Amino acid sequence: MAATEVPVPSDQFTKIKELELVSEKAREEEDGVCRVREWLSPGNMEAQAVPRALLPRILEGELELVSASVEDSEKHVLTLQTVHLTSEDLAMNQMSWLPAQPQDEVQVTVQPVGSGLPTLLWLQPPLGEGPEPTVHQCVTISIQDELYSLQETEVVQFQVLEESGEASEDLTFALSPAGSTGPLEGGQEAAQLPVGGGLPEQAEEQFFLVEARPGEEGSDEIVLTISSLHVEEREDKPSPSEASVEKPKSAKKRRKTKGVKRAFRCDICTFTSARLSSFNRHVKTHTNEKPHTCHLCLKAFRTVTLLRNHVNTHTGTRPHKCGDCDMAFVTSGELIRHRRYRHTHEKPFKCSMCKYASVEVSKLKRHARSHTGERPFPCHLCSYxxxxxxxxxxxxxxxSGEKPYECHVCHARFTQSGTMKIHILQKHSENVPKYECPHCATIIARKSDLRVHLRNLHTYRAAEMRCRYCPDVFHERYALIQHQKTHKNEKRFKCEHCSYACKQERHMTAHVRTHTGEKPFACLSCNKRFRQKQLLNTHFKKYHDSDFIPTVYECPKCGKAFSRWWSNMRRHSENCDSGQEKPATSGKERRMKRRKQTGPREAVKREGPPSSCAGDPGEMVPGDSRGGKDPKGDVTCEMILNLMDK
DNA sequence: GAAGGTCACGCCCTCTGCTGGAGGTAA
DNA sequence: ATTACCTCCAGCAGAGGGCGTGACCTTC
Known part of the structure; x- marks a missing residue:
């Protein structure tokens, strides 16, 4: 692996082979860590004006500088000389090829001027894209030359400071070997140190980190990486993908520090560190070296700590005990997380689109999918x-049809534990919770069904629902149903002369005749008159139809025959002590019993009309001469009218 | 090197709500 | 006998909580 620590070259002089000017945010975007891209503002572009001695390339904030020579004797000395170009300078010097928008791709070529140490940095447009700049087209402002020994330099930083609004003002550059006593210390302090007589308000937006590392192996080249250190802006302008994730302050602070201190850059991954020790430790993560093996499962780990934690999972050792409950954990991190979940309820990760907050960032990411609609886990068998x-x-x-959950009582199986739980609760538990409808007091077993009930029966509907019995209209189905029930068994027709009431008008008409004495139906044979047509028909059959066979009720005890069940036969049967059996409670039962005893019904021919016929045979008719109705109680007009309806 | 903190991934659980078939009941 | 309606019930998916585990970084 190519180390990034600056070695001591064998050659006398160190040549700057490649100088990268990389936006820190752009780099972090590649890393997938911080997704904020720092576009090169005009101010930054000014700061990135570099000598013609170098060959840079600006690509979405990335500037590569190639081939610059630095020579020194005895030591490896790097001399940086920088040019600052203001936007006015750019316009004045016809450098319109520079991108108006930061995202515009542009290639900048910087070439060395003269030989030896580069003393000026030039900006040059790509071939054919602009006028060839001359020395006069570049603005050279207050170049401060300093020499630093690369043997001592792990991180080289310089600042581009500009009094805001004064484009022509001198620039001050500061080169600092990190960790040394140079003009700037590495890390957060570097970005805050005023250099050259005070830091303007926007100065921190123009800090850059210059990282020096060796070039190709065996050569004496040094690769410089210039990174923007716009830390504050990164916090204030999260990327779209990160917009919904608010990091806890500690994490932000940590990243902020990390961003400033990066100097050693891993060639395999995106890791960078200002500390050699950290870097070296990181390098080991890319090896498969795991010298610490669990004696229980033979799993290997890189560090003793990891191994110990792992062994604890075997032994059940949980040294980190919660002070508020009985829980204990293998690691302190687990304890902290547990306390947040169960005790402190601290939820540092807050959704920017709703009020949701979570203990873990992974939960917030999962939650964010409910906003974005993202479904990254497709089923390979269906469209889900x-x-x-x-x-x-x-x-x-x-x-698969798998039903892993089984009811311990009835052994029914279920696909989800919640379904089984409801099943056990509803089927095998006492004190089953019920849900009462607040509008109609209906008791429903499940809350979801209550919701359906409310939706179907108690939801207002714009369309009118009309009662099938009357002109009333309703907008709630439950109200309609309740209303229509009021029509059931409703005796809307009430007699003015007595307490009689009935459901149909024609019944009332017949009843009223009992008060008025009106008998509109006359017998054509004997001129006898009747109030109802049915009564007339009965009369005619009995007295004027020779084929008519009247029903005769026989006492099951003594065999005596009666023409009327309720008034004669029943009274007789109850008092008859010649037999044990009493009449059945219903006509059907009576009929069946009678047939059982006597066989098929036999018509008993009467010799002549009963004496009652002389009175009013139509006044009282059998409740069911064919044994259809239980003739308990008094016969009412309604009973008669029911017969008429038949 | 150890300890502590952070992060990521995974697993499992609960709660919730919707859906449609089954079965009972009334019209 | 048919039909409409209602509740019961299981199936299923959405969302979120809590924990286990390992890797990695920073600090001491």
Whole structure:
């Protein structure tokens, strides 16, 4: 692996082979750590004006400088000389090829001027894209030359400071070997140190980190990386993908520090560190060296700490005990997380789109998918896609038919634990919770069904629902149903002369004739008159139809025959002590019993009309001469009218 | 090197709500 | 006998909580 610590070259002089000017944010975007891209502002562009001696390339904030020579004797000395160009300077010097918008791609070529140490930095447009700049087209402002020994330099930093609004003002550059006593100390302090007589308000936006590292192996080249250190802006302008994730302050502070101190850069991954020790430790992470092996499962770990934590998972050792409950954990991190979940309820990760907050950032990311609609876990058997792995796994049971949850009582199986829980609660538990409708007091077993009930029966509907019995209209289905029930068994027709009431008008008409004495139906054979047509028909059959066979009720005890069940036969049967059996309670039962005893019904021919016929045979008719109705109680007009209806 | 903190991934759980079939009931 | 309606019930998915584990970085 190519180390990034600056070695001591064998050659006398160190040549700057490659100088990268990389936006820190742009780099972090590549890293996937911080997704904020720092576009090169005009001010930054000014600060990035570099000598013609170098060959830079600006690509979305990235500037590479190639081939610059630095010579010194005895030591490896790097001399930086920088040019600052203001926007006015750019316009004045016809450098319109510079991007108006930062995202515009532009290639800048910087070439060395003269030989030996580069003393001027020039900006030059790509071939064919602009006028070839001359020395006069570049503005050279207050170049401060300093020499630093690369043997002592791990991080080289310089600042571009400008009094805001004064484009022509001198620039001050500061070169600092990190960790040394140079003009700037590395880290956060570097970005805050005023250099050259005070820091303007916007000065920190123009800090750059210059990272020196060796070039190709065996050469005496040094690669410089210039990074923008716009730390504050990164915090204030999160990327779209990060907009919904608010990091806790500690994390932000940590990243801020990390961003400033980066100097050693891993060639395999994006890791950078200002500390050699940290870097070296990091390098080991890219090796598969795991010398610490668990004696229980033979799993290997890189560090003793990791191994110890792992062994604790075998032994159950949980040294980190919660002070507020009985829980204990293998690591302190678990304890902290547990305390946040259970005790402190601290939720540092807050959603920017709703009030949701979580203990863990992973939960916030999962939550964010409910806003974005992202479903990164597709089912390979159907079109379903899940927002997290667990839902996909649960969904796959619908394809496999797996029902891992079994009721311990009836052994019914279920696909989800919640379904089984409801099953046990509803089927096998006492004190089953019920849900009462607040509008109609209906008791429903499940809350979700109560919701359906409310939706179907108690939701206002714009369309009118009309009662099938009357002109009333309703907008709630429950009200309509309740109203229509009021029509059931409703005796709307009430007699003015007595307490009689009935459901149909024609029944009332017949009843009123009992008060008025009106008998509109006359017998054509004997001129006898009747109030109802049915009564007339009965009369005619009995007295004027020779084929008519009247029903005769026989006492099951003594065999005596009666023409009327309720008034004669029943009274007789109750008092008859010649037999044990009493009449059945219903006509059907009576009929069946009678047939059982006597066989098929036999018509008993009467010899002549009963004496009652002389009176008013139509006044009282059998409740059910064919044994259809239980003739308990008094016969009412309604009973008669029911017969008429038949 | 150890300890502590952070991060990421995974697993499992609960709660919630919707849906549609089954079965009972009334019209 | 048919039909409409309602509740019961299981199936299923959405969302979130809590914990286990390992890796990695920073600090001491």
């Amino acid at each position: 896609a899940s927002r997290d792995t667990y839902k996909l796994k649960r969904h796959m049971r619908t394809h």
